[in-house]
Each structure stands twice: as C-alpha cells, then as structure tokens.
Amino acid sequence: MRLSKLLSALTLLLFSFSGIAQMAKVTVSGKIYEKSTNTPLEYATIVLKNVDKPEIVTGGVTDEQGNFSLDVVKGTYNISYEFISLKTLTVNNKVIENDTNLGTVFLEPDVSQLQEVVLVADVSTVEFKLDKRVYNVGQDMMVKGGTMSDVLNNVPSVTVDPDGTVALRGNENVRILIDGRPSGLAGINIADALKLLPADSVEKVEVITNPSARYDAEGGGGIINIVLRKGKGQGINGSVIASVGDPEAYGLSANINYRSDSFNLFSNFGYNYRNSPGNSSTDSEYFNEDGTTRNYIYESRTNQRLNRTFNANYGIDLFLTKSASWTHALTFSKESGANPDNVFYNNYDANFNPTFVRNRLNDEISKEYSIEYSSVFTKDFEKEDHKLTANVAFSKNQDNESSIIYDQILGDPSSYFTDVTLNNQSQLRNLLQADYVLPIGKDSRFEAGYRGNFQKNLTDFNVNDDSVFTNLLEYKENVNALYTQYGSKINKFSYFFGLRWEDSNIEVNSITSNDYNTKKYNNFFPTATFNYELNDDSNLTLSYSKRINRPRGRFLNPFSSYSSNINIFQGNPDLNPSYTNVLDLGYLRKWDKITFNTSLYVNMTDDTFQFIRKESGNFVTTNVDGVNVQTPVIISTPINLAKEYRAGFEMNANYSPYKWWRLNGNFNLYRVENQGDYTYTDFQGNEVVQNFDNIATTWFTRLTSKVTLPYNVDWQTNVTYRAPQNTAQGRTLDMTSVNLSFSKDILKDKGSLALNVSDLFNTRKRRSYIDLDNVSSFSTFQWRERQITLAFTYRFNKKKERENNQRRDDGGGEEMMGTP
Template sequence: MLKNYKLTALFFLLSLPMMVFSQQRPDAKRIKVSGKIIEKGTTLPLEYATVVFQDVKNPEKLSGGVTDLNGDFNFEIQSGTYNVRFEFISFKTVELKNKTYNTNTDFGTVYLEADIAQLQAVEVIAERSTVEIKLDKRVYNVGKDMMVKGGTVSDVLDNVPSVTVDPEGNVALRGNENVRILIDGKPSGLAGINIADALKLLPADSVEKVEVVTNPSARYDAEGSGGIINIILRKGKAQGLNGSFVVSAGDPESYGVSSSLNYRSDKFNLFSNTGYNYRTSLGNSFNNSTYFDNGVIQNYIDEKRNNERLNKGYNTNFGIELFINKSTSWTNSLTIQNSRGENPDNVFFYNFDELRNPTYTRNRFNDQRSKDLTFEYATNFTKNFKKEDHKLTIDMSFSQNRENDNSIINDQVLNDPSSLFVERTLNPQTQQRNLFQADYVLPIGKESRFEAGYRGSFQKNLTDFQIDLLDNGNWVRNDLYSNLLEYNENVNAFYVQFGSKINKFSYFLGLRFEDSNIDVNSISVNDYNTKKYNNFFPTATVNYEFSETSSLSLSYSKRINRPRGRFLNPFSTYSSRINIFRGNPDLNPAYTNAFDLGYLKRWNKVTFNTSVYANLTDDSFQFIRRESGSIVDGVPVIEATPINLATEFRSGFEFNVNYSPYKWWRLNTNFNLYRNETKGDYRYINSLNEEIVQNFDNVASSWFARVSSKITLPYKIDWQTNATYSAPENNAQGKRLSMTSVNLAFSKDVLKDKGTIALNVSDLFNSRKRRSETNLENITSYSEFQWRQRQINLSFTYRFNKQKNERENQRRDDNGGDDFMG
C-alpha cells in the first residue's frame, strides 16, 4: 500500500512541468543547472525524470524540474546548499548530498539503473494522459483507450484529435482529406492500392501510438497538403519475454484475435504482431433525385442500396533487431497481410413520373468478391557515434501487393424477366513499391543541430478494370467502361535542415528538393500522360519559450499533393448505371503553402494548445458531378470526377484541451473552426449537347468538435465516452449536412490486473451518416450514406510479464520525429 501511494505521488510529481515550492530570498542569485538523464546499460533517454533540489537548511523547501524527451533538463534555481536527487519510476535514485551551488552548473550525463526489486513488486502504475500535446505534433497513445479494443486502425484514427474518418473510411486532418498517412514513419506496402481499405483490416491492438504533424519539416515527404499522420506499430523494448493477447466478438457478427509478443536480450530483440479478423459490416444508403427540363419537373428516381460487407483475413509482422555493438543496431522485419472480402450490393431504382406516380422499379444486384495479398520486407541500420545525438540511419523496404476484385451483376426491371441482363466486372491490381532512405544528424555544440538525407521512392501500379456483358452464354467485353491503367511513380528527394536555440528563442530551417517522374497510361484508349517536374520545398519553424510551461510557435512549409489510384483511373467502379465515378488521368499535382501559429500552455491539471492556420493551394482538385452525355433507359448518366479547380484558400482556428479535474476523471476536447474558399470555372457538354459553364466560386465555413470523457467508477470500472459533431458545410454544387456520433466503452481489470475486459459500442445512436444535397443544372438530389451501422464489441486482453514493460510506456520513442524545438 505504501509503495503504491509513493508511486502515485511520484507520478503526480512527474506530471508537473516545473515545481518550485521555495520562497525567494532577496539576497540569493539565480543560477542555471543542466544535464542529461539516461538509462544505464541501454543509453536510452529518460523523459519526465525528475531533478529535485532540497534545501539543506529548510528541507521543506523544494525546487526542480523534469527532463524532456531527449532526457535533458535545464532550469534555474536559487544559489545555495542542497541535497540533489535524480529520480524516475522503478529506477534507483541517484543522490548528491550537502553540495553548495553558487554558479551555473552542468551535471553532465547522469545514469539511472533499473530497480529490479521494485519492478517485480509494482502491479499497477498510474497511466499517462491518452493524448500528449506538443507544439510540433500531437501523440495519441492507443494502449489505454478502451474505444478501440477489438477494432481496427480506422477506429483508432477516428478517436485522434483533429482527425476525422468519414463513413467510407476516408481520413481528413482539420477537415482536409489531402493528408499523408505513414506507417512507422514511411509509406507502407500495407496500404496497397487503397489506404482506407488497409486501415480497416489492421487490428487496433497492433498500434502503439499515432503522431499527428500538421506542418511537417523538410525531413518528411512533401506529399500531403493537409499534413502527416504517422501510425507507429508496437515493438517491445523490455528485457525478457513479454506480450499480450486479445480476443473479441461483436454484433453484427465479428470475431478477432491478435497477439503482440516480444523477447529481448542484450544481443537481440525479437518482436511480432499477429492478428485475425472476421468482421461483418451492415451499411445502407439512398439517393433521391428530381430531374428537370427548363425548370419543369420531368420525373423522379429514388435509389436505395443495402450492403452486407464481410472482411476476413490475417496480418502478421515479425522481425529481429540485432545489437551489433553498443552504438550500432540492425533491424529486419517481414509483414504479410492476406484478406478476403464479400460485398453484396443490392440496389433498387424506384422510378416515378412528373406527378410522382410509380412507373417501374429496377433492381441491380452486385455480388462483389475481393482478395488482397501484401508482402513487405523492411530493414533499418542505425549507427550512433561517440558524440551524443550524432547518428546515421539507413532504411530500405520492398513491398508487393496483389488485389483482385470481381463481381457478378444482375440487373432487371421487376416483374419483367425479359429485361434481365447479366454483367461481370474483373479488376486485378498489382503494386510494387521500393523505398530507400538515409538520414544523418550532426549536433553542433550544445544548442544546434544539422540534418541531411535522401529518399528514393519507386512504385509501379497496374489496374485492369474490365466489364463483360453476358450475351447468349458468352461474355462480351464492354469497351465503354473497361480500361488498363499503368501508373509509374519515381521520386528522388534530398533535404537539409539546421536548427539552433538561443536562450528562449529557437528555430529550425529546412529545404527539400524532389524530382518527380510520373507516367499515367490508359493503355486501352491509347492515352499516355508523362509528367516530369522538380520542386524545392522550404520549411521553417521558430519557437519562443515564455517559461517552462508556455511556448509560442510559428511554422511554414510548402507541400505537394499528387493524384493517385482512383483519382486517375477513368474506370474503377460500376455499382450503379446512372451514378458513376470516373477518375481523371490528366490531373496535375496541387501545391500548398501552409502557415501555422501555435501556442502551448500547461497548468497543473490542464494542457491547452491552440493554433491559427492558413493553407493556400494552387491547382487543387475536387470532385464535381456532371452529366456524362450518356442516356440509360431515358435517364441521363451522372458521373462524379476530380478536376484541377484553380485555387483554394483554407484557414481555421483550432484548440485542444486536456483537463484532469480529479484523479478519477479526465477530459479531452478538440474544436476546429475552418473556412474554405474556392475559385474556378468548369465547362462540360450535357445530354442535350449544350455547353454548360459552371462557376465554382464558393465560400464555406464549418466546424468540428469532439469531447472525450474518461471516468473511473467504483470497483475500478473505467467508463469512456466520445461525442463527435461535424457541422454542415456548403460547396459549389450543394451542401454537406451535419453528422453526429457517440461512442461508449466500459472496461475492468481482472486477474490481478493482468487481464482487461472491455465493452464498447460504436455509433451508439446509429447516427453516423453522410448526408448531402446536390444541385445541378437539370438535377437536384438528396442522399444519405451509412458505411457501417452501430456495432457492439466485447474483448478480453491478457498481458504477461508486462510490469517491466510499463516503465517503458513512460518514455516516448518518437521514431526520428522533429522534436528539436521541444
């Protein structure tokens, strides 16, 4: 009991950015103390370790501070005679007694040794805040979040501040879908052809944390005008064998099992994450359209759709980290993902005349099946030189993805067997991606740092989309909707950046050069597009620290957004004959200048982070809906397609607040208010062979809010609630309506805290639907789309030998992130 009390008190002490309890003496001068605290035997920095100065003459008077993520501490004290303690949870304290300090003092490197006896005695260590806010990024720790137990990575992202996931799985950051998603700091073969689909297959328990970088530095790819989301998978760091197992079941029918295992010795570290998921998702949608001719109603069509998707598959990642010597390590890993999916899509088209009298009903049943297989090998070499933080890392990865989507389509007018026609779609896709990267970091003095690096990304995609019509027992190719698309992308990039700190002011300046060579070839229609271009991408960040708990940051970066996948493929879907999505192989990249002004303030129980941002994008591409010129059963076919739409100006205001009013209650809030202005005109030919000129000048404002509350109930039952609201937003062709969702979860630790039972409900009120209104020249429509209905999930997690691992969770491993600015 006493030990647990001491640990709780110590954790509360660690959460304080600065502790000063001593009264100022008029005759005492202020001096600076600095140093670094690392773990003995591993050279890993200890973040949030405490340095306590206890006045010898008055032991009740204390002053001190905590270390940053690099293990460094630097703060001021009054000159005097002190007992000094260097402390960290589950480590032996180092103490210097009865020392007098009258001048600035550098303690150098202090080594703390793990206290094995204390580690074995500790059963529960107070958990960290789920969301950690820094000026350059936000780190979302998955391990303590009940909402995602038994879920997928897509569920994880939907709980991250500033991030939204729409009903189709598309990810947006601050309302901007042009976001770059990385896995372990690099593009991953797991993403395959469609990153949204990949995120729905990865189990949530394979993720350690998610980093959100709104304005990345030159080290990162320039891709993604909206910023970067970096998903970091679990890799054990504790000595010996440890791990966890998770089993789950849910309604609609879903099952899952996953494991995270790790064995670490002085010579090597073995790690593995493996999972199997069987998941049923029920979805539905409708699209009610009214057709006009010179303002007079001609007819109505109500389109209703039901889906019963099934995804089942496994993924595994295993590897070994070899400690060649104290300064050199070599890591190799292999990732395999294999999945199968079923998506029976049943659509009814209810046709009405101008008086809304029923005329006929057409049924279209699309029985879609998919297979997906991904292999990825990755290797990392890290060399730490004698000088602290002087480091060279080399990364390489090679991946291959094979995806096959096939479907049989039966389409007929009800009660009219002669109208039946049968089609099939064949859509095999392959992707090869090779990545080579080298990063070099050179500290200059104590307060400066130089970085340089290279990244080469080379990928080849081949998509063969084919539609066949069954004619007298023979399949006949429909060339109107069939195409073989080849996409090759080769990007070579170099970067340099330099940063320094002068008293309370610090800066980080970078420049990235990318040379792009891209081929988009629609082979079936002999349409070949080669795009070669090179660009410089400057970045800059400046910080000013008002105090240990208050900082201001200003950053700038230039970004690029290259169109890929379905954005380019002229033919990629065929679920509806009158509402078709068509890619645009001649899309050009969009360029964005991003500015961000942020402020961070910490109090004892509150962390407040706010920012004002602005993005100016040239050649932005957005989806437009238009008449294709084709007629099916007398109805004009409407197609959605992306185009380069002149300029876009996006600005906004955002804040995040972490508040712990009591030890048993924590609140996280995120609010984002943004304004989006687009300018541009678009011309197309309608079904009457008339040229239609559409003006897309539009100004839209909207906002997004999320509140997460976690309460510890009696009997140590944790209760977590997340509520999300997206306000309506106008666009040039209509309006996206509001969307609200609430998630609920309960959890209870069992088996002496080695096990956890969690019950979570996703979309409690079944209200997570994308609703929109569209107004074209001769068509107006209202639609609702629900990708996944309410789901209830029950999971059980079992951990073994995790006590030793808990202290590792107190320390962050930012995987090469840019934390120079602190």
C-alpha cells in the same frame, strides 16, 4: 478584410496569455539510457522530491531520444530514475540552484521484476508538443478490438468520414505514414486498408500539421504517422487480446517481445472476422430543359461487408555495438471478403406516381495480400545526438475484386440480365532513405538526407469485356528527394530552416485506350520554424512550409466503379498535382492540471482537387410496358480548380480536474474559399462553363471524458460533432456521433475487460444535397452501423501503463527543431 481582422484579434488573444506572472524556476535536463545496449529509453520516468518541502514533487518522462527537461523550484532534491524491468536508480540530496544538466543516466536490468506487474511509467493519452501531437493508443479503451480507422477517429484534429476518408483539420489532402514511411502494409487504397488493420498493433499516432523538410513534401494538409507496437522490456513480455462483437465480429491478436543484451525480437499478429453492414440512399429529382420536373428516382442501397483478415509483423533489432544497431522487419497481411451490394431504384413519374422498381445486386468478392520487408541501420557517434540512419523497404500488394451484377425490373422476368466485372490491382514499392544529424556547438544542429520512393501500380478493370468500361491503367511514380536543415537556439529564441528538393517522374498510361501521359517536374519545398519561450510554461511558435499533393489510384483511373450504372464514379488521368503554402501560428501553455494548445493556420492551394457531377451523354434505357424509359448517366469525377484558401483556428486542451477524471477537448473552426471555373463539352457538342466559386465556414469539435468509477471501473465517453458545410454544388449537413466504453482490470492487473459501443445512437451518417441544372438529389451514407465489442486483454511479464497527472515537458529542444 473580415478574415484579417479575425486573425489579428486572435493573435492578440494568444499573446495575452503570456502576461501571467510565474515563479522563478530553473531547468533540469538529461538523458536516460539502458546500460546493456547503450540505447535511449523512451517513457522512462524521472521524479524529483524536494527534501525541505516534501509536498513539492515534480516528474516527467523521456522522449524518443531518452531526453528529459523539467522546470523545478530551486532547492535540494532526491531524484529517482525508473523504467519497466530495469533497476530504479536514486540520487539523494542533489542541490539544484541553477539550470542543471544531469548528464546521461544508465539503468540496468532487474530480472526479479519480470514476474510482477507494477505501475512504473505513466503517459498521457494525448501529448501536445510544438510541432506535433502524440496520441498514445495504449490508453484508449475505445479502440480495443477495433481497426486503425477507429484509432484515427479518436485522434484530436483528425476526422474520418463514414466512407473512411481521413481529414486533418478538415483537409483531406493528408499524408498517412506507418513507422515514418509510406508502407505496403497500408495497401493500395489507404482508406480501405485502415478499416481492416487491427488497432491493437498500433502504439501511438503522431499528428504533424506543418512538417519540416525532413519529411516527405506530400500532403497539403499535413502528415499522420502511425507507429506500430514494438516491445522494449527486458526478457520475454507481451500481451494477447481476444474480442467478440455485434454485428458479428471476432478477433484474436498478440504482441510478443524478447529482449536480451545483444538483440530484441518483436512480433505482432492477429486474425479478425468482421461483418460491417452499411446502407445509403439517394433521392433524385430530374428536370426538363424548361425547369419542370421530368421524373424521380429514389435509390436505396444496403451493404453486407464480410472480411477475414490475418496480419503478422516479425522483426529483430541487432545491437551490433554499443553505438550501432540494425533492425530487420517482415510484415504480411492477407484479407478475403464479400460485399453483397443490393440496390433498389424506385422510379416515379413527374406527379410522383410509382412507375416501376428496378433491382441491381452487386455480388462482390475480394482477396488481398501485402508483404513488406524493411531494414534500418542506426549509428550513434561519440558526440551526443550525432547520428546516421539508413533504411530500405520493399513491398508488394495485390488486390483482386470480382463481381456478378444481377439486374432486373421487379415483376418483369424478360428484363433480367447480368454483368460481370473484374478489378485487379497490384502495387510494387521500393524505398531508400538516409538521414544524418550533426550537432554544432551546444544549441545548434545540422541535418541532411535523401529519400527515393519508387512505385508502380497496375489496375485492370473489366466489365463483360466491354471496351466502353474496360480499361488497363498503369501508374508509375519515381520521386527522388534531397533535404537539408539547420537550427539553433539563442537564449529563449530558436529557429530552424529547411529546404527540400523533390524530382518527380510520373507516368499515367491508359493502355486499353492507348493514352499515355508522362509528367516530369521538380520542386523546392522550403520550411521555417521560429519559437520563443515566453516563460517557463508557455511557448509561441510560427512555422511555414510548402507542400504537394499528387493524385493517385481511383482519382486517376477512368473506370473504377460500376455498382450503379446511372451514378458512376470516374477518375481523371489528366489531374495535375496541387501545391499548398502553409502558415501556422501556435501557442502552448501549461498549468498544473491543464495543457492548452491553440493555433491559427492559413493554407493557400493552387490547382486543388474538386469533385464535380455532370451528364455523361449516355442513357440507361428501360422498357416498361412496351415504353422505353431513358435515365441519364451522371458522372462524378475530380478536377483541378484554380485556387483554394483555407484559414482556421484550432484549440486543444487536456484537463484533469480530479485524479479520477480526465478531459480532452478539440475544437476546429475553419473557412474554405474556392475560386475557379470548369469548362467541358456536353454530349450535344455544346460548351458548358461551370463556376465553382464557393465560400464555406464550418467547424467540428470532439470531447473525450475518462472517469474512474468505484471498484476501479474506467468509463470513457467520446462525443464528436461536425457542423454543416456548403459545397460548390450543394450542402453537407451536420453529423453527431457518440462512442462509449467501460474497462476493468482483473487477475491482479494482468488482465483487462473492455466493453465498447461505437456510434451509440447509430447517427454517424453523411447527409448531403446536390443541385445541378438537370438534377437535384439528397443522399445519406452510413459505412458501418452501430458496433458493440467486448475485448479481453492479458499481459504477461509486462507492466500496464496508466495515465497520471505528472507534468512533462511538451516543448522546446528537439521537438521545436523539427525532429520526427
């Protein structure tokens, strides 16, 4: 009841914004294309200057399809169209009294500009649209010399845990795509891959909280699409970035592009060496059956993560005709690393008197490589927006890890022993996809498409050839999908309906234990979006979708970790997929200096994943002074719970109070309710029923401030706060982190120097309590300590983009109709 009242009140609050009176305006729209290739220009600039009132200047930039749409006061205008390395086209004394479509404008190459660095096309760091938010990485000094994980940690609505887990609006069931598709570049473990791939290869990140039927139904929390850099300027252009950091880190990356009338060559490559020290601790108190204290174990851990990574991406766009293009790309990544994981177990008796200290050193080395080939064919028909796209992608990934584990009680040489572990993982992925778009009339559109995603993973985990912990796991996933969508616009109201059908064939085969599981199912996933333009500067949208979250990787593998032999993580091969129904009510409002976006959302998930801890029935026996001390082995594993209800309110805002100061804020308040019981049989044959009903309300906020200081020095500060949250078995405490960056353009704007400090106060640590009947513990975890990085960027024949206060159309049109 309280939740429904809260939602009703917030809904009324959103509608109240629409009452502000607005000046009568008309809409000016059109397209900007490159003449030589007949391709749309993204981020081309259009500027309208009022002839009679020179102080009235309106501007914006085009979207991915070259479209623009601006609201202007009636009058006579001089109009200019501009883009990097192309001649500026100017139309003078254009009378605009009604809604006007300026048609398609073609810009020609301007070879004389290739040797200059001129400020032409400006984009905002964060753009709010009706169906997604776009974060332009090129404007963010914070990520220079960093990784993709650093990029995502700066994106509104997105958080990255200290262990690398990505969440959208606090929901970890998020689908991460690269260039719009599952990619072999991301490797087998997406969280680990994001920590290694360089930020400099990323152009922008798209956050889609409620995707249309065109997208995969995977990801109950939404989709994050990482778009890699690909040059668009005519001739040869590109940039080189060199970085150095403390703790020890070195990086060198470059992106080079050559474009002609008939083809476009593009490339990104880089080498990085990083030392990322981290630490964690777990203080545990163990209880007897009567509730009295039995003993204490305080576990402290340090990691020394050393990684050497080389990545390369090469491709070519072939402009076959003015209406057809064919893109080929090859991506390769190779990584070698070492991670000495040193653990000390400080043991105490019931009175907290020290008894002994046990040391366990996990000396791990790893080697990984991935390779992917993709091909995309695009055909534009005569009718505007009539398009056919087909693509294929093939990838292979191999990740080999080996460890020698040294274990002993300090001061007792006879207790010394070693374990040897191997964890070899391979992945093969094939992707087939076709999308067709057919405009119908002036304001309607039909879409249809197919996607086939075929994946095979093999995990070979081995401990001393011991059958208890050794396992060979085979995972096969074949998903075929068909979708169709239709949308139309009637005056200020528009709608878009979609339906996706996915046929899933999943095999989880534990070959060592001769346990074979096959799961076949097919589902319909409906989507619907309704949009209403309240006035020229505000929109209201309501959307619905059904999503799926399939368990993968370490969630399914029965044995995937042995760095600690008393706290062991195990996957669960019997996990079923979870299904989520998503409802989202969004409001977008624009003022001269502010863009304001809010949403109310509700997620209802069946069979949601929940991590539990329980006794395994096994004990680690340690002989101390002739006495055997037994420590129970605690298992952490995921299970399916019955229900999860998640409801929240989110607010995003861009505010530019002055030309030299820009603010971006994100706030998310949400309530999570879990309902479900878990039943298992303990090692004594007793049936144990655990109730996981839990209600938790929490919030997080992020504020980014960018200030231009004297001498054109840019200063950027990022502050993130995550509030505490109750869990089914304990509580996670709050966490605050601060990032700082300074940047200065040099060499006549051809170069830039950036100094970044990630986690300025070294406070980005996850802290949590867990309380079970037999053990109570407090844990802290810090994946990476404070990092300081100095990066130098040099651009050749490439214009530097800056953010300005030009307003652009953030809603309506294709975005509201669900185009990715």
